[in-house]
Amino acid sequence: MGHENIHPVATGPAAETVAQHQDPQDRVLYAGWFCPFSQRAWITLEEKKISYQYKEVNPYNKERDLHFLDINPKGLVPAIEYKGRALYESLILCEFLEDAYPDHTPHLLPKDPFERAYVRLWIDHVSKAIIPAFYRTVQAQEPEKQQTGLQEFCKALRTISEKAKGPYFLGEQFSFVDVAIAPWAVRDYIVKEHRGYIRAAVGGGWKEWAEQLEKRESVIKTFSLPEHYRTFYATYLRGEAQGEIAKAIRSGRGSSGI
Ligand SMILES: N[C@@H](CCC(=O)N[C@@H](CS)C(=O)NCC(=O)O)C(=O)O
Numbered sequence: 001m002g003h004e005n006i007h008p009v010a011t012g013p014a015a016e017t018v019a020q021h022q023d024p025q026d027r028v029l030y031a032g033w034f035c036p037f038s039q040r041a042w043i044t045l046e047e048k049k050i051s052y053q054y055k056e057v058n059p060y061n062k063e064r065d066l067h068f069l070d071i072n073p074k075g076l077v078p079a080i081e082y083k084g085r086a087l088y089e090s091l092i093l094c095e096f097l098e099d100a101y102p103d104h105t106p107h108l109l110p111k112d113p114f115e116r117a118y119v120r121l122w123i124d125h126v127s128k129a130i131i132p133a134f135y136r137t138v139q140a141q142e143p144e145k146q147q148t149g150l151q152e153f154c155k156a157l158r159t160i161s162e163k164a165k166g167p168y169f170l171g172e173q174f175s176f177v178d179v180a181i182a183p184w185a186v187r188d189y190i191v192k193e194h195r196g197y198i199r200a201a202v203g204g205g206w207k208e209w210a211e212q213l214e215k216r217e218s219v220i221k222t223f224s225l226p227e228h229y230r231t232f233y234a235t236y237l238r239g240e241a242q243g244e245i246a247k248a249i250r251s252g253r254g255s256s257g258i
Helices: 012-019 036-047 066-071 090-100 113-139 143-161 176-185 188-195 206-215 226-237 244-250
Strands: 027-031 053-056 079-082 085-088
Touching: 012 053, 027 036, 036 090, 036 176, 066 079, 066 085, 079 090, 085 090, 090 176, 113 143, 113 176, 113 188, 113 226, 113 244, 143 188, 143 206, 176 206, 188 226
Parallel strands: 027 053
Antiparallel strands: 027 079, 079 085
16 A cells, blocks of 8 residues: 555645646646645745746656656656756755756855855754654554654754754754755644654753744745645554655665765
8 A cells, every 4th residue: 555545646735836827838836735845846936936847747657657757757746847858866856946046035155165164064963863753753653663763853953952042053044954854844743743843852952943934935835735644644644655755764775864
């Protein structure tokens, strides 16, 4: 049992954003409303007010969408078609949008080389520590494994939160560190409802940072109604999800970065 029957389109605030981005454009975002990686690229487009066309893809039904496999042979969302050429991998897309639209503010990567590397360093922590722990916690079936996962997840969140200056990671400047982590901040109620996670118990100022992230307009505009994520994550919570990430986590891979 996989995700073949997930809700077909975005709902709530994200549905309004999708409706505003249907006209053909030179930039097409191929995304899944449910997908946190897609949300990163989508937040970046919204932050920088870059015009784009939104196309919903269910990546779990690959055989039905051959055009999408031309765009991303890995069959994963998000992907961007840019003047007929294609790119994929959420963090690469975010940096590409920053580079391709240098006049569009806000700048999500600082100019200073040290600061740029510092942003990438903490994005790496999100990829290698926070995200694998999120999926391990959600997918674990035995109570002890759920507990170990939850402890890892909270520890990884605390480590990065202790470095966050507030209100955002770098201070007043919203950056790619915020973009990289925000989709999991707004999905953490799944871990709360099913695995006993409490935001305030993480420490390090995570609760305050997460609250800033979920209030950010670009984050709100790219998020669907909470009940639809509950349905989407139900297969993960039962340990039955069949996506690439779910399989990597189950087989013990996935700790080198997702
Ligand atoms: N490393 C990729 C991960 C993207 C990803 O795993 N997307 C999921 C949806 S959230 C997907 O397309 N899954 C389809 C599959 O696993 O077959 C990125 O950062 O863009």
